[in-house]
Amino acid sequence: MLANTSIPVFEQLFNELTKTLPGDVFAFLPELVLCGTVIALLLGRLLGTDRWIPGHWTALVGTLIAFGFSFNAALGGIELSSVEATAEISRSELFSGLLINDGMTIFFRLFLLLFLVLVIALTVLSGIPDNEDGPDFYTLLLGATIGMMLMVSANHLLILFLAVEMASVPSYVLVGFLKGRRASSEAALKYVVYGAGAAGVMLYGTSLVAGLLGTAEIDQIAGKLSELTLTGATLRTILLGVMMILVGLAFKLSLVPFHFWCPDAFEGAPAEVGGFLSVASKGAAFALLIRVAGQLAGPAAVPPEIPVPGLEGLAISLAIGLGLVGAASSTFGNLAAYSQTNIKRLLAYSTIAHAGYMLLGVSAMILARHAGDTDLARDCVSGVLFYLTVYLFMNLGAFAIVALVRNQIYSEEIADYKGLAKQAPLLCVAMAVCLFSLVGLPPLGGFVAKFFVLAPVWKAGDIHPAMWLLVGVALLNTVFSLFYYLRILVAMFIDDRPTGQPVAKPDSVDKLYVALVSIPILLLGASPLIGKLSQAAEDAARDLFL
Amino acid sequence: MSNQPLFWIFALLTCGGAVGVVISQNIVRMAFSLIVSLGSTAGLFFLLEADFVGATQLLVYVGGTLVLLIFGVMLTASGPFQQIRVSPGETFLGAAVGLLLLSVIAFTVIDVEWDTLNAARTEASPGAESGNTARAIGLRLVGIPADHEIGVHEGRGGRTGYLLPFEIVSIHLLVVLVGAAYLARAKRRVADGSTGGEN
Amino acid sequence: METGWQAAGDLETTMIPSLAEATIRSFLDGAIGNAGWASLLAAVVHVALVAGFFGVPAGIFIWAERKISARIQDRLGPTRVGGRFGWLQAPADGLKLLQKEDLAPKAADQILFPMAPYIVVVSSLAAFMFLPFSDGWIAVSLDIGLYLMLAVMSLEVIGVILAGYSSGSKWALFGAMREAAQMVSYEIPMAICVVIPVVAAGSLNLNEIGALQGGWLGNWLIFHDPFTFATFFVYFVCATASCKRAPFDLAEAESELVAGFLTEYSGFRWSFFFLAEYASMFAVCGIATLLFLGGWHTGIPGLDESVQGLRGSSASWPLSWLANVLGFGVFFVKSSLLVCVQIWVRWTLPRLRIDQVMMTCLKYLVPISCTLFLGAVIWPLVLSATTGKTTLLGEPLGERAAPALEIQADTTMTGREGDLP
Amino acid sequence: METPLAYYLFVGAVLFVSGIVCMATKRNGIAVLMGVELVLNGANVNFVAFAHYTPLGLDGQIVSLFVIVLAAAEAAVALAIALNFYNNHQTIDVDRGDKLRG
Structure with missing residues (x-):
C-alpha cells in the first residue's frame, strides 16, 4: 500500500515543482546572477584570484549581466504593451505567490541595477574599499541590493520582513565600513540599534495584520479587509498593525519622526555608502510602501458606492496621516539642513525632505484608489517613480562629487569648499546642476519630477481638501530649500579659496563620471526623454491597479 | 487535555523574564533574564504544538544568539558586574510609557473576538x-x-x-x-x- | 494528491511502537480513572526513570575513569574504599562532596553563581528525555527527537558561561570564554555530522532511526555508505570536544587555568558539573550508538528478527518487556564502550592548545563534515544509477521500513480508507 | 479547556512592550539589542499562536522559523558593530558616542 501511495506522491511533488519552477527561476535570474556574483567574489578571495582580478571587476561584470537580463525582461514587457496596450500584461506571480513580477518590479529592478553599476563605478574611482577589502565591500553591496530587489517584488509578509532585513543588515556594516574611525563605528552602532528596533516593531505589526486577516499574502490584504467588519477592536488592531508596519518602512525612508539615524549614519559613513543608502534603500522602500499601502486602501474592485464598513476611516486616515508625515518630513528636513556645516549631513537632511515630497504622492495614491479613481492613483505612482529616477541621478551626483572632492581636499566641511570652482570647474558646475535640480528649478529634471509628483496630489485635493494644503506646504518648502543649497554653491563659486588649503585636481575620469551622472539631469529636464521616462513609469504603474 | 497549568508556568516565566530584562541593572542578570524569557517562550511554542519552532528557538536562539550576546557582554564590560545607572525619573517614565503601551496593545488586540473570527477553522483535522x-x-x-x-x-x-x-x-x-x-x-x-x- | 501526503504523514507518525509514556499513562488511566492525575503520575515515573538513567551511568563512569586511567598509568586505582574493585569509590566521593561546605566567593554574583550548576545539570538531564534506551523506551517520543535533544544539550554552554562569569574570578572567566567558544564552534560540525545518518534514515525520530537498523550488521547506518562510516569518527571527535573532554579540555585545563570555570565551585555544586559532564558523555555516545551503531540491535543475523518478533503485538507483555531489557543491555554496552574510548583517549593523548582546538574545528572538521554531507547526499544517487541498489551492504532502507509501515497501515488506516485515491 | 488565544497574545504583548521599554531606557548597546530580541520574540509568539488558532496555519510557524534565523544574523552583525564601537570608544554606552551631532 505504501508503494502504491508514496511513489505517485513523489512524482506529483516533482511535477508540481518542475511545472512552475523553471519559469520562476528564469524571471528571478537577475537576482540569481547577483547571488552568483557574491559567491564568485568569495571564491575569488578563497583562491586568491582577487589579487589579479580585483573585486570591483567581478562585481561590475556580475551587475552588468544582471542588468542585461532585467533589461531583456523589460524589453519583453514593452513589446507586449505596444501590441496590446490595454490588456493586463506581465503581471505574474513567482514562487507560488511569494513574489510578484509586474511592471513595477521590472522598473525597480532596472532602477536598482543601474544605480548599483553607477555606485560600483564610483567606488572604483574614489577607491574607498581598497583592493584588500574590496570583496567584502562588494559582497555587502550586492547582498543589500538583492534584499532591495526582493523588497520591490515582495508579495508576502514574510518576504517583506526578510527583504527588509536583507537590505538593512549589510547596510549596517557598510555604514561602519571604515572600521577604524570613531565616527564610522558610532554611525554604524546608531544605525543598527535603531534599525533593528524598527524592524522588530514592523515584524510585530506584521504579525497582527497576518493574524487578523488570516493570510500573509500582501495582494490578498485588500480582499480580506473587505470581508471583515472593521469596527471597534478589529479596526483598532488593524490600525495598530498597519501603523507598526509603516514605522518600519518610515524608518527605511527616514521620515519624521523616524529620521534621527539618517544624519548620523550618513555623516559617519563614506559618501559612497551614503549615496547608495539614500537612493537605493529609499527606492526599494517606496516600492514596498506603494504595494502595501495600495492594498490597505481596500479592494479596488469594490465601487465606492458600496462602502465597506470601517474601511473608509482606515484608508482616509492612512492617506492623511502619511501626507502629514510627508509634509512634516520635508519641512523638518529643510529646516534642519539650514544650520549644517558638514556637507554629508546636509545632504542627509535633504534626503529626508525629498522622501517627504515623494510620500505625498503615495498618500494621494491611497486616497485616489480608495475613491475608485484608478487613473489618478496610477498617475500618483508614476509620478513617484519618475521622481525616484531623477533623484537617482541628482543625489548620486551630489554624493559622488562629495566623495571625489574628499579625495582631493580631505574634507567634507562646507567651509572647506570655498573657492573650489576655480580649481575644479567641471565638478562645481555639475554640483550646481545637481543641487539646483534638488531644489527643483526649471529646466532641470528635479523640476519636472516635482511637477509630476505634486500635480496628481493637487488633483487628489478634489477628493479630500487636505491635499491642497499639503501641496502648499511642499511648494513652500521648495522655495525654502533653495537657501541652504545655495550656501554650498556660494562657497564654491563666489568665495575665494583661502591660501594653504589643499588643491583639488580631479582626474579626467572623475570628470567624465560626474558629467555622465549629471547630463541625464539636464536631459530629464528638457528633452524628449521626459516623455520616454514618464511612459515607462506609467507602464510600471499600470499593473498595480487591475 | 489540559495544558492550562503549564501555560501559566511558562507564561509567567516568559513575562517575568522580559520584565526582569527591563528592570535589572546588571547586564549579566539582564542576559540571564533574557535566557529565562526566551527559553520559556520555547515552552509556549511546545504548548502551541509547534514543536519544530520550539526546538529551533532553543537551538538557535537560546543556544546560539544569546550565547553570542553574552559574549558581547563579557567582551565589552569594562569591569566585573557592571551596573547600569538609571535615574529614578527615567525609571518612572519608562514604566509609565510601558504600561500605557501595554494597555493600548492589550485592549486593542485582546478585545478582538478571535473565536468568531476563526470560526472557519473549526473543522480542523486531527x-x-x-x-x-x-x-x-x-x-x-x-x-x-x-x-x-x-x-x-x-x-x-x-x-x-x-x-x-x-x-x-x-x-x-x-x-x-x-x-x-x-x-x-x-x-x-x-x-x-x-x-x-x-x- | 493531498490525500496521498496525508496518508504518508499519518503512516510515519503512527510507526512509533507503543511508547513507554503512552503505555504507562493508559495503564495508570485505567487504574486511577482520572486522566489528569494519570499523566501527572506518568510524568513522575518518567522523571524518576530518566533521573536514574542520568545518575547511575554517571556514577559508573566516574569509577570507570579512575580504574581505566589507573590501568593506563600502570596503577591499580581505587581498591581500598570497599566493594569489589573499589566500586564504592564513586558513592564515597559523592558522600564526601555532599558533606563539604558550600562556599561562594564574596566577589561572586549571589544569584547567578548558585544557579549555574543547575542550568548545566538540567539541560543535561533533559537531553535524556529524548534518548530511546530500547525500542519504545523513551520518555518523550517526538518526530524531531534528535533535533530537540541537540537543542537541549546546547543549553549547557549557558550554564558554563554564567558559572565562569558569576564567579568573579579571572581564571573562571577565561575558562568559561574558552569553553563557550569551543562548545559553540564544535556544535556546527557535530550538527552536520548528525544530519548525515538522518538523511540516510529519512527521519529525525531517534526511535525510528534505531528501529531501522535491525537485521544484520550491514544494516547499521555506519555501514550504510563510506561517508557515514567516516562521519562516525568525525562525529565522535566533535562529541568528545563538545563534552569538553581531553584532549579538548581547555576549559578546565588544570595546569593553565587552575580549574577553568570550576575554580570557585566546591562541594555539591561542583559535583553537579561533574555529574552533568559524565551524563553528557553518555548522551552523546548514546546518540552515536543510535545513529551509527544499530541502537539496541545486536547486529547478529537472525537474533534481531526473533527479538523483534517478541515485541510484536501478538506477544504477551512480559516477553516484549524482556526483549526490551535485552535491547537496553545491548544499547548500554555499546554506549559504555564508546564512553570508555573517550576515557582511554583522555589518558593517552596530550591536551591541545586553544588555538589548535579552534583550528581543528573551523579549518578541518567543518569542511570535512560539509564534504561528507555532500558525498552522503550524492552517494545513493550514484550508486542506484550504476548498480541499481541504494546501499552497498545491507538491505535498502526503504525495504526495511516498508513492512513496519504496512503493519501500521493495516491497523490504523482503515478509518481513513475512504479518503485515499 | 483550551487556553484562549488572547492569553498568548497578551504574553506576546508583554514581550513586545518590555523590549520597547528596554530599547528606550537602556544606554548600553548590548542591552538595547536584548530589547530587540524581546520585540522579535513577542512577534514570534504572536505568529505561532496565530498558526495554532487562525487560518494562518503553518505559515505562521514558518514565518517564525525564518524570524529566528534572521534574528540570529542580525544579532551577529549588531554585535560585531558593537564590538567595533567598543574598540574605538572603550565604552558601549550609545550616548557616549558624541562625534556625530547636529
Whole structure:
C-alpha cells in the first residue's frame, strides 16, 4: 500500500515543482546572477584570484549581466504593451505567490541595477574599499541590493520582513565600513540599534495584520479587509498593525519622526555608502510602501458606492496621516539642513525632505484608489517613480562629487569648499546642476519630477481638501530649500579659496563620471526623454491597479 | 487535555523574564533574564504544538544568539558586574510609557473576538493536534499543504511554497557572515602602497 | 494528491511502537480513572526513570575513569574504599562532596553563581528525555527527537558561561570564554555530522532511526555508505570536544587555568558539573550508538528478527518487556564502550592548545563534515544509477521500513480508507 | 479547556512592550539589542499562536522559523558593530558616542 501511495506522491511533488519552477527561476535570474556574483567574489578571495582580478571587476561584470537580463525582461514587457496596450500584461506571480513580477518590479529592478553599476563605478574611482577589502565591500553591496530587489517584488509578509532585513543588515556594516574611525563605528552602532528596533516593531505589526486577516499574502490584504467588519477592536488592531508596519518602512525612508539615524549614519559613513543608502534603500522602500499601502486602501474592485464598513476611516486616515508625515518630513528636513556645516549631513537632511515630497504622492495614491479613481492613483505612482529616477541621478551626483572632492581636499566641511570652482570647474558646475535640480528649478529634471509628483496630489485635493494644503506646504518648502543649497554653491563659486588649503585636481575620469551622472539631469529636464521616462513609469504603474 | 497549568508556568516565566530584562541593572542578570524569557517562550511554542519552532528557538536562539550576546557582554564590560545607572525619573517614565503601551496593545488586540473570527477553522483535522509539525513544515517548504490545512484557505492560500526564502536566506547569512567577519578581523594582508589610507 | 501526503504523514507518525509514556499513562488511566492525575503520575515515573538513567551511568563512569586511567598509568586505582574493585569509590566521593561546605566567593554574583550548576545539570538531564534506551523506551517520543535533544544539550554552554562569569574570578572567566567558544564552534560540525545518518534514515525520530537498523550488521547506518562510516569518527571527535573532554579540555585545563570555570565551585555544586559532564558523555555516545551503531540491535543475523518478533503485538507483555531489557543491555554496552574510548583517549593523548582546538574545528572538521554531507547526499544517487541498489551492504532502507509501515497501515488506516485515491 | 488565544497574545504583548521599554531606557548597546530580541520574540509568539488558532496555519510557524534565523544574523552583525564601537570608544554606552551631532 505504501508503494502504491508514496511513489505517485513523489512524482506529483516533482511535477508540481518542475511545472512552475523553471519559469520562476528564469524571471528571478537577475537576482540569481547577483547571488552568483557574491559567491564568485568569495571564491575569488578563497583562491586568491582577487589579487589579479580585483573585486570591483567581478562585481561590475556580475551587475552588468544582471542588468542585461532585467533589461531583456523589460524589453519583453514593452513589446507586449505596444501590441496590446490595454490588456493586463506581465503581471505574474513567482514562487507560488511569494513574489510578484509586474511592471513595477521590472522598473525597480532596472532602477536598482543601474544605480548599483553607477555606485560600483564610483567606488572604483574614489577607491574607498581598497583592493584588500574590496570583496567584502562588494559582497555587502550586492547582498543589500538583492534584499532591495526582493523588497520591490515582495508579495508576502514574510518576504517583506526578510527583504527588509536583507537590505538593512549589510547596510549596517557598510555604514561602519571604515572600521577604524570613531565616527564610522558610532554611525554604524546608531544605525543598527535603531534599525533593528524598527524592524522588530514592523515584524510585530506584521504579525497582527497576518493574524487578523488570516493570510500573509500582501495582494490578498485588500480582499480580506473587505470581508471583515472593521469596527471597534478589529479596526483598532488593524490600525495598530498597519501603523507598526509603516514605522518600519518610515524608518527605511527616514521620515519624521523616524529620521534621527539618517544624519548620523550618513555623516559617519563614506559618501559612497551614503549615496547608495539614500537612493537605493529609499527606492526599494517606496516600492514596498506603494504595494502595501495600495492594498490597505481596500479592494479596488469594490465601487465606492458600496462602502465597506470601517474601511473608509482606515484608508482616509492612512492617506492623511502619511501626507502629514510627508509634509512634516520635508519641512523638518529643510529646516534642519539650514544650520549644517558638514556637507554629508546636509545632504542627509535633504534626503529626508525629498522622501517627504515623494510620500505625498503615495498618500494621494491611497486616497485616489480608495475613491475608485484608478487613473489618478496610477498617475500618483508614476509620478513617484519618475521622481525616484531623477533623484537617482541628482543625489548620486551630489554624493559622488562629495566623495571625489574628499579625495582631493580631505574634507567634507562646507567651509572647506570655498573657492573650489576655480580649481575644479567641471565638478562645481555639475554640483550646481545637481543641487539646483534638488531644489527643483526649471529646466532641470528635479523640476519636472516635482511637477509630476505634486500635480496628481493637487488633483487628489478634489477628493479630500487636505491635499491642497499639503501641496502648499511642499511648494513652500521648495522655495525654502533653495537657501541652504545655495550656501554650498556660494562657497564654491563666489568665495575665494583661502591660501594653504589643499588643491583639488580631479582626474579626467572623475570628470567624465560626474558629467555622465549629471547630463541625464539636464536631459530629464528638457528633452524628449521626459516623455520616454514618464511612459515607462506609467507602464510600471499600470499593473498595480487591475 | 489540559495544558492550562503549564501555560501559566511558562507564561509567567516568559513575562517575568522580559520584565526582569527591563528592570535589572546588571547586564549579566539582564542576559540571564533574557535566557529565562526566551527559553520559556520555547515552552509556549511546545504548548502551541509547534514543536519544530520550539526546538529551533532553543537551538538557535537560546543556544546560539544569546550565547553570542553574552559574549558581547563579557567582551565589552569594562569591569566585573557592571551596573547600569538609571535615574529614578527615567525609571518612572519608562514604566509609565510601558504600561500605557501595554494597555493600548492589550485592549486593542485582546478585545478582538478571535473565536468568531476563526470560526472557519473549526473543522480542523486531527493532524493539527499531533504537534509533529516537522514533516508538515518540510512539505510546506516545497509548497505542499499539510492535510489539515486543505480547504481552510481559499485561492492559493496554504499552497505557498517557502523554497525561495529558504534558499535566499542562505545568501543572506553568507553576506552577513562576511560583514561580521570583516568588522571583527584585523587587516589581513599588509597594504603595500595601495589606496587604503582610511584606517 | 493531498490525500496521498496525508496518508504518508499519518503512516510515519503512527510507526512509533507503543511508547513507554503512552503505555504507562493508559495503564495508570485505567487504574486511577482520572486522566489528569494519570499523566501527572506518568510524568513522575518518567522523571524518576530518566533521573536514574542520568545518575547511575554517571556514577559508573566516574569509577570507570579512575580504574581505566589507573590501568593506563600502570596503577591499580581505587581498591581500598570497599566493594569489589573499589566500586564504592564513586558513592564515597559523592558522600564526601555532599558533606563539604558550600562556599561562594564574596566577589561572586549571589544569584547567578548558585544557579549555574543547575542550568548545566538540567539541560543535561533533559537531553535524556529524548534518548530511546530500547525500542519504545523513551520518555518523550517526538518526530524531531534528535533535533530537540541537540537543542537541549546546547543549553549547557549557558550554564558554563554564567558559572565562569558569576564567579568573579579571572581564571573562571577565561575558562568559561574558552569553553563557550569551543562548545559553540564544535556544535556546527557535530550538527552536520548528525544530519548525515538522518538523511540516510529519512527521519529525525531517534526511535525510528534505531528501529531501522535491525537485521544484520550491514544494516547499521555506519555501514550504510563510506561517508557515514567516516562521519562516525568525525562525529565522535566533535562529541568528545563538545563534552569538553581531553584532549579538548581547555576549559578546565588544570595546569593553565587552575580549574577553568570550576575554580570557585566546591562541594555539591561542583559535583553537579561533574555529574552533568559524565551524563553528557553518555548522551552523546548514546546518540552515536543510535545513529551509527544499530541502537539496541545486536547486529547478529537472525537474533534481531526473533527479538523483534517478541515485541510484536501478538506477544504477551512480559516477553516484549524482556526483549526490551535485552535491547537496553545491548544499547548500554555499546554506549559504555564508546564512553570508555573517550576515557582511554583522555589518558593517552596530550591536551591541545586553544588555538589548535579552534583550528581543528573551523579549518578541518567543518569542511570535512560539509564534504561528507555532500558525498552522503550524492552517494545513493550514484550508486542506484550504476548498480541499481541504494546501499552497498545491507538491505535498502526503504525495504526495511516498508513492512513496519504496512503493519501500521493495516491497523490504523482503515478509518481513513475512504479518503485515499 | 483550551487556553484562549488572547492569553498568548497578551504574553506576546508583554514581550513586545518590555523590549520597547528596554530599547528606550537602556544606554548600553548590548542591552538595547536584548530589547530587540524581546520585540522579535513577542512577534514570534504572536505568529505561532496565530498558526495554532487562525487560518494562518503553518505559515505562521514558518514565518517564525525564518524570524529566528534572521534574528540570529542580525544579532551577529549588531554585535560585531558593537564590538567595533567598543574598540574605538572603550565604552558601549550609545550616548557616549558624541562625534556625530547636529
